Amino acid sequence: MKYRKTIGVIVVICLICISWVTGNQYFKPTPVKLMVPKGWSEPVYDFKSNPLTKEGIELGRQLFYDTRLSKDGTISCGTCHQQFGAFNTYDHSLSHGYNNSLSTRNAPGLFNLAWQKEFMWDGGINHLDLQPLAPITADTEMAESIQNVLSKLQAEKEYRRLFKAAFGDEKITTEKLTKAVSQFVLTFVSGNSKYDRVMQGVDTFILPEKLGYDIFKKKCVSCHTEPMFTDYSYRNIGMPIDPFLKDLGRMKITNDPMDSLKFKVPSLRNVMRSFPYGHDGRFFSVMTVMEHYRKNMVPDPRTDPLLQNRLPLSNFEIGQLTAFLHTLTDTSFLKNPNFAAPGKGISTTAPVDIHN
Amino acid sequence: MTSSVQSQKTQQLMIHFQNRFGEALLVPEQSYIMYGDTITINRFKYYVSHFELTNEQGKKIILPVQYYLIDAADSVSGNIILNIPIGQYRSIHFLLGVDSLRNVSGVQSGALDPLHGMFWTWNSGYIMAKLEGTATSSQIAGKQFTYHIGGFRGNNNTARSITLPLSVTNNKVSIITDAKKWFERPYPLIIAKEPVCHSPGTLAVSIANNYVNMFSILSQQK
Numbered sequence: 001m002k003y004r005k006t007i008g009v010i011v012v013i014c015l016i017c018i019s020w021v022t023g024n025q026y027f028k029p030t031p032v033k034l035m036v037p038k039g040w041s042e043p044v045y046d047f048k049s050n051p052l053t054k055e056g057i058e059l060g061r062q063l064f065y066d067t068r069l070s071k072d073g074t075i076s077c078g079t080c081h082q083q084f085g086a087f088n089t090y091d092h093s094l095s096h097g098y099n100n101s102l103s104t105r106n107a108p109g110l111f112n113l114a115w116q117k118e119f120m121w122d123g124g125i126n127h128l129d130l131q132p133l134a135p136i137t138a139d140t141e142m143a144e145s146i147q148n149v150l151s152k153l154q155a156e157k158e159y160r161r162l163f164k165a166a167f168g169d170e171k172i173t174t175e176k177l178t179k180a181v182s183q184f185v186l187t188f189v190s191g192n193s194k195y196d197r198v199m200q201g202v203d204t205f206i207l208p209e210k211l212g213y214d215i216f217k218k219k220c221v222s223c224h225t226e227p228m229f230t231d232y233s234y235r236n237i238g239m240p241i242d243p244f245l246k247d248l249g250r251m252k253i254t255n256d257p258m259d260s261l262k263f264k265v266p267s268l269r270n271v272m273r274s275f276p277y278g279h280d281g282r283f284f285s286v287m288t289v290m291e292h293y294r295k296n297m298v299p300d301p302r303t304d305p306l307l308q309n310r311l312p313l314s315n316f317e318i319g320q321l322t323a324f325l326h327t328l329t330d331t332s333f334l335k336n337p338n339f340a341a342p343g344k345g346i347s348t349t350a351p352v353d354i355h356n
Numbered sequence: 357m358t359s360s361v362q363s364q365k366t367q368q369l370m371i372h373f374q375n376r377f378g379e380a381l382l383v384p385e386q387s388y389i390m391y392g393d394t395i396t397i398n399r400f401k402y403y404v405s406h407f408e409l410t411n412e413q414g415k416k417i418i419l420p421v422q423y424y425l426i427d428a429a430d431s432v433s434g435n436i437i438l439n440i441p442i443g444q445y446r447s448i449h450f451l452l453g454v455d456s457l458r459n460v461s462g463v464q465s466g467a468l469d470p471l472h473g474m475f476w477t478w479n480s481g482y483i484m485a486k487l488e489g490t491a492t493s494s495q496i497a498g499k500q501f502t503y504h505i506g507g508f509r510g511n512n513n514t515a516r517s518i519t520l521p522l523s524v525t526n527n528k529v530s531i532i533t534d535a536k537k538w539f540e541r542p543y544p545l546i547i548a549k550e551p552v553c554h555s556p557g558t559l560a561v562s563i564a565n566n567y568v569n570m571f572s573i574l575s576q577q578k
Binding site for chain 2: 137252
């Protein structure tokens with residue numbers, strides 16, 4: 001009698017378990033915590049509205065490298081944002097988009113995005129989740145409509161499975177798509193360069209690096225502020241307007257003439273890997289940037305007060321500064337297999353023919 | 357004084373937005389004459405949100421925040437049903453557009469989903485209202501005019517608070533939305549001179565100061 005009762009209880013428990021699993025209640029993605037390097041401030045991205053999960057990051061990675069996000073199926077985020085160039089467009093002043101078009105700006109590297117509030121050279125995008133919408137819909141980039149992207153993905157069994165794993169539901173929406181992409185790119189944390197190790201006391205600068213760091217702290221940190229190597233402000237550094245691109249920078253967003261030709265201060269982390277430089281890629285090398293600061297710049301009244309008399313640099317200083325900039329290269333980031341295209345081995349050296 | 361709708365007896369208020377161009381019903385791809393110019397409207401879309409009511413006692417009732425995208429090409433989109441406390445009301449208030457908070461909070465869903473084409477991707481922010489078409493006076497390709505009105509920061513804000521009288525307690529109200537008002541007062545918008553507005557700024561604000569006048573109450577039936 002007692003025996004039968006126990007069996008009854010076990011059966012009931014089993015039935016409850018089965019209905020629990022089959023009844024879609026069972027959605028529990030694996031939480032992931034963002035690695036915050038020692039001494040950095042807390043990220044500004046609101047992780048409460050989009051908690052990082054293993055499944056979300058994996059989905060974002062698939063999407064980042066999926067050419068179906070473009071109209072003709074040839075361009076993914078990864079086409080323009082290449083890991084060996086710290087996710088810039090390696091060796092391209094402007095990026096190549098849909099149907100042989102050219103973007104109007106140089107693709108910046110992507111890293112430490114969780115600490116950034118505004119995106120693009122002019123800060124026009126005010127939330128990381130909104131970022132994918134711009135390249136997807138731009139005629140010179142992926143030239144596709146959001147609706148088409150959602151339909152294409154919804155038709156794929158594998159994507160329905162991945163969305164369900166990440167968000168508990170097969171229905172693919174703009175919000176889920178963009179949040180997944182954010183999750184992936186948020187994991188791009190670059191904070192393990194030689195500079196970082198020196199700051200943590202586990203490595204030491206050689207003399208030129210040390211001298212370069214001292215010069216940097218005198219002449220560059222007011223804009224390229226540590227530890228991000230940018231203060232995220234918009235500044236006019238006396239780069240004359242390109243007559244074809246006619247890019248007014250920050251003024252395009254604020255309509256304020258005082259913001260004419262102001263662009264976001266770029267981070268200098270991994271800078272030795274992310275040539276060419278400047279918002280339109282006009283500087284071929286760090287050397288040309290230095291020549292700009294000390295000689296070629298054309299200051300106007302809206303040029304930053306710090307640069308009204310240009311930025312004097314001796315040949316010696318340029319040499320030391322360059323040695324220091326090399327210490328900002330974070331190879332563990334550039335070679336992190338978790339950031340590479342899914343299923344493919346990581347390619348850490350630039351291909352010989354980089355024109356895609 | 358304000359109070360929320362929770363825990364009170366409610367009734368339904370059915371709002372119908374009827375789109376017009378002057379006196380005529382606005383039908384996409386149909387032509388209208390304006391100051392001797394032949395105008396065809398191809399697209400007319402706008403956001404409304406933040407509905408509130410003032411009752412007979414002068415008390416303001418704030419309804420839960422919802423966003424609606426009204427599209428002249430989709431007549432159903434003009435029908436909005438609100439659950440409101442039972443009572444007598446003298447006016448209705450709503451926001452034409454999307455408040456600044458929603459403009460800075462990442463990707464939204466529902467009516468605010470960026471896939472509805474009412475979001476600027478290169479300069480984050482909603483297009484509050486959009487009017488597109490052709491006009492014989494237009495001097496640009498395809499004789500077009502396209503007015504995408506948005507901007508939410510400070511002086512560039514183009515969302516507008518609307519207040520309309522709600523004289524009786526009926527549960528139906530029809531609101532006329534007259535697109536012709538975009539061209540009239542206080543800023544005389546001349547298509548031949550300004551056929552395009554695609555970014556926040558002075559022109560967008562001038563047009564917003566016109567479209568604030570486009571709503572009126574049609575009639576109220578039992």
